[in-house]
Amino acid sequence: MAGGFGTRLRPLTMSIPKPMVPIANIPIMEHIVNLLKRHNITDITALLYYQPDRIKQYFGDGSKFGITMQYVQADADYGTAGSVRNAMKECNEPFLVMSGDVLTDIDLTSAIAFHVEHASKATILLSRVQDPLHYGIVMTQPDGKITQFLEKPSWGEVFTDTINTGMYILEPEIISMIPPERDYDFGKDVFPHMLRSSMDLFGCITQGYWKDIGNLHEYQSACHDVLQDQVGIQITGTERPHAIVADNAVIPDTVSFSGKSVIGNDVTIGNNSKIHQCIIGDGVHIGSGVQLNNCIIWDAVHVGDRVMASDDVICNDVFIDAGVTINEQVFIAELCHVGSGSHLLSNIKLWPKKIIESGAIVTRSLVQEEIWLRELITDSRISGLANVDINPEFAAKLGACIGNALGMHANVAASRDADAASRMVHRALISGLMSTGITVRDLQITPIPQARQDLRAGTSNAGFHVRRSIRKPDTIDIILFNHDGRDIPHSISKTIERYFFGEDIKRVPYNEVGSIIFPERSNETYASRFSSALNVSEILQSNYRLLIDYSNGLASTTFPVLLGSLGVHVVSVNSYVDTLEGFSDERTDTEAEETSEIIQSLGYDFGFKIDASAEKIAVVDGQGQWYQPNRLLTILTKLFLEAHKHREPYAIAVPVLASTDIERIAADYDVEVIRIKNSHSAMMEATKDSRILFCGDTRGRFIFTDYLFASDGMFSLAKCLEMLASTSHTFSDLHAQLPYRSRVHYSISCPWEKKGIVMRKAMEFTEHLSRVLIDGITVNEDNATIVLLPDKERPAFVVAVEADSEEKAQQVAELYKQHIMYWSEAS
Numbered sequence: 140m141a142g143g144f145g146t147r148l149r150p151l152t153m154s155i156p157k158p159m160v161p162i163a164n165i166p167i168m169e170h171i172v173n174l175l176k177r178h179n180i181t182d183i184t185a186l187l188y189y190q191p192d193r194i195k196q197y198f199g200d201g202s203k204f205g206i207t208m209q210y211v212q213a214d215a216d217y218g219t220a221g222s223v224r225n226a227m228k229e230c231n232e233p234f235l236v237m238s239g240d241v242l243t244d245i246d247l248t249s250a251i252a253f254h255v256e257h258a259s260k261a262t263i264l265l266s267r268v269q270d271p272l273h274y275g276i277v278m279t280q281p282d283g284k285i286t287q288f289l290e291k292p293s294w295g296e297v298f299t300d301t302i303n304t305g306m307y308i309l310e311p312e313i314i315s316m317i318p319p320e321r322d323y324d325f326g327k328d329v330f331p332h333m334l335r336s337s338m339d340l341f342g343c344i345t346q347g348y349w350k351d352i353g354n355l356h357e358y359q360s361a362c363h364d365v366l367q368d369q370v371g372i373q374i375t376g377t378e379r380p381h382a383i384v385a386d387n388a389v390i391p392d393t394v395s396f397s398g399k400s401v402i403g404n405d406v407t408i409g410n411n412s413k414i415h416q417c418i419i420g421d422g423v424h425i426g427s428g429v430q431l432n433n434c435i436i437w438d439a440v441h442v443g444d445r446v447m448a449s450d451d452v453i454c455n456d457v458f459i460d461a462g463v464t465i466n467e468q469v470f471i472a473e474l475c476h477v478g479s480g481s482h483l484l485s486n487i488k489l490w491p492k493k494i495i496e497s498g499a500i501v502t503r504s505l506v507q508e509e510i511w512l513r514e515l516i517t518d519s520r521i522s523g524l525a526n527v528d529i530n531p532e533f534a535a536k537l538g539a540c541i542g543n544a545l546g547m548h549a550n551v552a553a554s555r556d557a558d559a560a561s562r563m564v565h566r567a568l569i570s571g572l573m574s575t576g577i578t579v580r581d582l583q584i585t586p587i588p589q590a591r592q593d594l595r596a597g598t599s600n601a602g603f604h605v606r607r608s609i610r611k612p613d614t615i616d617i618i619l620f621n622h623d624g625r626d627i628p629h630s631i632s633k634t635i636e637r638y639f640f641g642e643d644i645k646r647v648p649y650n651e652v653g654s655i656i657f658p659e660r661s662n663e664t665y666a667s668r669f670s671s672a673l674n675v676s677e678i679l680q681s682n683y684r685l686l687i688d689y690s691n692g693l694a695s696t697t698f699p700v701l702l703g704s705l706g707v708h709v710v711s712v713n714s715y716v717d718t719l720e721g722f723s724d725e726r727t728d729t730e731a732e733e734t735s736e737i738i739q740s741l742g743y744d745f746g747f748k749i750d751a752s753a754e755k756i757a758v759v760d761g762q763g764q765w766y767q768p769n770r771l772l773t774i775l776t777k778l779f780l781e782a783h784k785h786r787e788p789y790a791i792a793v794p795v796l797a798s799t800d801i802e803r804i805a806a807d808y809d810v811e812v813i814r815i816k817n818s819h820s821a822m823m824e825a826t827k828d829s830r831i832l833f834c835g836d837t838r839g840r841f842i843f844t845d846y847l848f849a850s851d852g853m854f855s856l857a858k859c860l861e862m863l864a865s866t867s868h869t870f871s872d873l874h875a876q877l878p879y880r881s882r883v884h885y886s887i888s889c890p891w892e893k894k895g896i897v898m899r900k901a902m903e904f905t906e907h908l909s910r911v912l913i914d915g916i917t918v919n920e921d922n923a924t925i926v927l928l929p930d931k932e933r934p935a936f937v938v939a940v941e942a943d944s945e946e947k948a949q950q951v952a953e954l955y956k957q958h959i960m961y962w963s964e965a966s
Contacts, residue, residue: 141239142188150472158239224317244371269892275303300895519626538571540638547576552602554585573653586753588851594624672846691717692751735763755839816914
């Protein structure tokens, strides 16, 4: 598999495909070829996609490497399995699939023997790693049979530190399971299908070294592992004290080596230079008095006299003049020229052909996108520092990439919050879209739920919303929507990323530039859908009196008009859009107390707080009591079930962290409860099940699927009024009626690199208990429910216990807390 773009290795891969990146002066793919040859595998087919000619020119027919090399070039990205299907149209014997961009010395012969011994249809070669989050995790029985497979899981799905290495031994019949010329993946499609079909799928835990060269840090780490003799690969040259030196190197006795270095062919090093733990490529000239520490230097580089560099990577054909100082973690792409006496500060990346003037001090990368080298779009969202990471230049480029992904003459809906930085980014995005021939429907300041409803009407091919982050006020979020208002699918995200990193954006001629439309009836359309999904007459008869805290957010621009048609009496607070004071997702104790006092002094029925994005709600009852989000979910679940008890059989969805009281309540109505992950994306995914009418989480988000597939705080509030009116309930009496199990919640410090190990230990510890694996590990033991969940945002582990008594919950939580601390420290 040699088609990788190497996006996260940029700027090193600007002109070469990822498999051709050198480690110890030999391309990664050549190390793979040497490994295959050592295990008597000499018939090799390379699957090419990105910059195929560089690989073909280097390996030729394979004869000079002692193998037979054939090539298959894909005309599109068909995914891992689709690419193999495209290459192996005729296959009548077992074959090995390997990635061409990993560094490994694992024993392939033993893995093949394991495959044969177990009569497996497919064997996945497994490895144990510290951070399993970015790989497919694999769970096996003691005999190696795979029981569960999750591709690139969330922290709540990391049940082990055993991961899929991307190396597979497959029987020929597997090919027939892969549809031709379709995007099809082993981890997401083939192996899950095999599990569902009860086919023989095994995992072989390998011994030896394995590292995915996934980013710049991993590349440096792999190179240094080679110097530390941690990986068994072939290095040509003569062993000297502290160095392996290739032919024709000119190194005077005054040069000092320490640690271990690898020196390539035709290298010259000047007098009195000091080299520590470096890899130096072919044809490199190093001047006198140079100090290099932990550096990786590719071919044909000139390093002038008195240069000092540490922990850096320098690509081919770079010229570094005399007296230059290069601090740590600097990555210099090919054909750059660094002038004499200049100083490059830490954590800098130079894109190809950059010229640094003599005496210059370079404080930041000479490219705008350095923050996006790992991943651009995560869960349909792009987040970064306002006017730093996400600035007008970035936004205009992103808009053009979205336009290229959608195609000319597409239509995009654009919305934003009222923040000045959001307006700036919003307009830049529109400019980029127009430059590719896209028509933009500018909804301007519009809440996210209203934007989703607009898209749901089928008026646009895609949409985006720009907002100031609720959690980090100096951060901008760009949220991308599909044509139906749902989050943008993964396939389109990847297409946008390819345009963004590929630098091959296509602009249209001046006479085909897109236009901007300002829809006149967007608010009316939203109001119509809003009202039609409610029993307005029920609410009108109730004559409710309530307080609404708008959190200085966008609901204050839309909701007052809607409330006017419901006949309720409202006192509003924080009811104007304030981009400096608003955007808080939390109630302070003082705010909560003040709101409670207002409710009680006015004798109002209850109050609501709508968050700044108009997606979440919080509730305070007529007695001034605020409900914790978990308790609010239980109360609203009961209210929904009571209000819809005459509906046909249906289901509801709640997260694993929700109270088990919900199952007990739902059983009285013969309603199925489906447990999901505690995220809005999981809630929206659940709504694709036509049986589900209600979905809620423990953060104040609720979905009523008769209305929308996403959370809308304004509708949630109105729906509460309707359900209360139709059932004659109040929040207070529901709270008093419902069971209330004691809950204890711990957050336990756990380093990121230990989370996978702790999850594996927790899986082993709970193996014989009743448990559910959806979001973390949910265990039912001795009338207590325990949730063990890695925190996805902090180096911590969550232990949540629910039991019939406070004492019992505390006792069980303390027990699991001690276990997690022990597993974390002992591993």
